[in-house]
Each structure stands twice: as C-alpha cells, then as structure tokens.
Amino acid sequence: MDSLNGEYMKCVCGKRPLDIVMSHILKIMMEEGIVPETATLRRNSPVPLSGFYYSGLNPQFIGEESLILLHPDFTGEVASRLMNEVPEVKCVLKGNPQITAGQLDKTSDICHFEILEGDDTQINLMRTLLGDKIVIVKKQSKHHIEVAVTTEDKLVRLHNYLNNNDIKKRTAIDGMCGLGALGIYLLKYGFEKVIFNDVNPEMIDALKYNLEINDILDGYEIYNCPFEDLEVDNVNLCVIDPFPNVDVDGIVKKAEEIADNVVII
Numbered sequence: 001m002d003s004l005n006g007e008y009m010k011c012v013c014g015k016r017p018l019d020i021v022m023s024h025i026l027k028i029m030m031e032e033g034i035v036p037e038t039a040t041l042r043r044n045s046p047v048p049l050s051g052f053y054y055s056g057l058n059p060q061f062i063g064e065e066s067l068i069l070l071h072p073d074f075t076g077e078v079a080s081r082l083m084n085e086v087p088e089v090k091c092v093l094k095g096n097p098q099i100t101a102g103q104l105d106k107t108s109d110i111c112h113f114e115i116l117e118g119d120d121t122q123i124n125l126m127r128t129l130l131g132d133k134i135v136i137v138k139k140q141s142k143h144h145i146e147v148a149v150t151t152e153d154k155l156v157r158l159h160n161y162l163n164n165n166d167i168k169k170r171t172a173i174d175g176m177c178g179l180g181a182l183g184i185y186l187l188k189y190g191f192e193k194v195i196f197n198d199v200n201p202e203m204i205d206a207l208k209y210n211l212e213i214n215d216i217l218d219g220y221e222i223y224n225c226p227f228e229d230l231e232v233d234n235v236n237l238c239v240i241d242p243f244p245n246v247d248v249d250g251i252v253k254k255a256e257e258i259a260d261n262v263v264i265i
C-alpha cells in the first residue's frame with residue numbers, strides 16, 4: 001500500500017493504468033475514513049468521469065489532470081489530498097450520483113453537485129456518421145452525467161431515423177436540447193432551421209457556447225421554456241430526449257401537435 005503513490009506504475013509516456021489510479025484514490029479515501037478498510041474498487045469507488053473524451057479512443061491508461069471524481073462523502077480534506085497526491089485528478093465533486101444534475105422536468109428545482117476542488121469542465125469530441133465531429137463542452141457540476149458514447153449512440157439512432165424516413169429538411173426542433181448535440185447534428189445533416197429549446201437556463205448558456213465552438217453561426221432559434229409551452233408550428237421534425245423515468249405524456253402530445261414527425265431518442 002505504501003508504494004501506491006503518484007509515480008506507482010507510471011509508464012514512460014507519463015500515464016498510469018486506470019485501475020491503478022482508482023486504487024490510489026480508494027487508498028486515500030480509506031485513510032481518510034470515508035470508506036471502510038474492506039472497501040473494493042467495484043463497490044466503493046467514486047464515479048470517475050473523464051475530463052476529455054475523444055471518440056474511438058477509450059484509453060485504459062490516463063494522464064495528468066484527466067479525471068473528474070464524484071462521491072457523496074467527499075470532504076474538503078479528502079479533495080485536497082486527491083488533488084495534491086493523485087496527478088490524474090482534475091476535479092473533485094461532492095454529490096449523490098443517483099441525483100440528476102440539472103433540471104429533471106418543468107416542475108423540479110435545478111440541482112448542482114458541489115465543486116470541492118479543481119475544474120469541472122468536460123470536453124467531448126465525438127465522431128458522427130456524417131464524417132464531421134461535434135464538440136460538446138459541459139460543466140460536470142451542473143450538467144447531467146451522460147457519457148460521450150451514449151450521446152454518440154443517440155446521434156447514430158437519429159441518423160438512421162432520418163435516413164429511413166422521408167422528412168422535409170426545413171424546420172426541426174430539438175425540444176429538450178440540453179447541451180445541443182442533437183440539434184447541432186440536425187443542422188449538419190442539412191435542416192435549414194433548428195429550434196433549440198430547454199427549460200433550464202443553464203443549459204441554454206452551455207448550448208450557446210457549444211454552437212459557437214462548433215462554428216454554427218446561423219440557421220437556429222433558441223427558446224428557454226417548458227416544451228409544453230413552446231409556441232411554434234409547421235415543424236417537420238421534433239426530437240425529444242427526456243431523462244429516464246420522467247413522465248413525457250404531455251411533451252409527446254405537444255410534439256405531435258406542432259410537428260409532422262416526432263422522434264423520442
């Protein structure tokens with residue numbers, strides 16, 4: 001255990017295997033008494049979120065300042081030790097991973113995880129079936145946890161839906177747009193106009209940033225309201241991407257009223 005420090009098992013490239021990094025983190029959590037001495041990687045590890053994801057590369061070796069950690073029992077002292085002693089850690093968040101950061105539905109409050117130390121920016125560079133990449137930047141303390149491969153999978157499903165259905169490419173809505181990946185994809189796919197909407201104003205801030213860094217300068221409108229209250233019509237396609245286990249009856253009804261085609265991703 002004593003040899004498990006920031007140099008242990010480091011490759012000449014400066015990276016270490018992910019399981020060694022997680023063992024190092026768990027060792028510090030044990031020493032600080034926030035997990036029992038019998039803790040195991042499977043049961044007691046904090047949620048590790050990569051600060052940078054590049055599609056197609058899922059490294060088992062990770063470099064300095066590349067991990068964002070989330071655990072409900074982290075304290076200021078543990079966070080300082082993790083940041084100072086584990087070179088791969090770039091941010092430590094306190095919070096319950098079972099809770100969704102952001103806003104679950106139109107009646108819920110906006111939830112955040114607490115940043116104890118570091119920078120919670122996560123950058124995802126995702127490949128698409130159009131050959132183009134989409135960059136999505138999020139702040140992991142206030143934006144939902146959705147690993148990049150899940151977003152990529154949604155983009156593939158959307159692509160297949162569009163290829164298999166004859167939909168006019170005039171106007172589309174990304175009705176619960178979050179960070180904007182689906183709507184950005186619709187613009188890249190060739191829609192003349194995409195309406196982005198999200199109930200959470202913090203998502204709209206992130207969306208604007210993501211539009212800019214993807215070089216999307218026009219062809220869109222942005223709304224910040226519950227989808228159920230959106231006042232638009234004559235839409236060719238409405239894309240709905242709700243959080244799991246949220247009642248979407250009202251949202252689907254509204255989508256069917258305003259759009260010729262509705263897809264729930």
Ligand SMILES: C[S@@+](CC[C@H](N)C(=O)[O-])C[C@H]1O[C@@H](n2cnc3c(N)ncnc32)[C@H](O)[C@@H]1O
Binds near residue numbers: 197198228
């Ligand atoms: C699963 S996330 C969407 C993820 C998104 N496709 C992305 O790429 O980030 C669900 C989103 O729905 C939004 N939302 C929840 N209820 C809503 C409502 N009634 N109207 C509009 N947006 C809503 C949340 O704020 C959240 O951003």
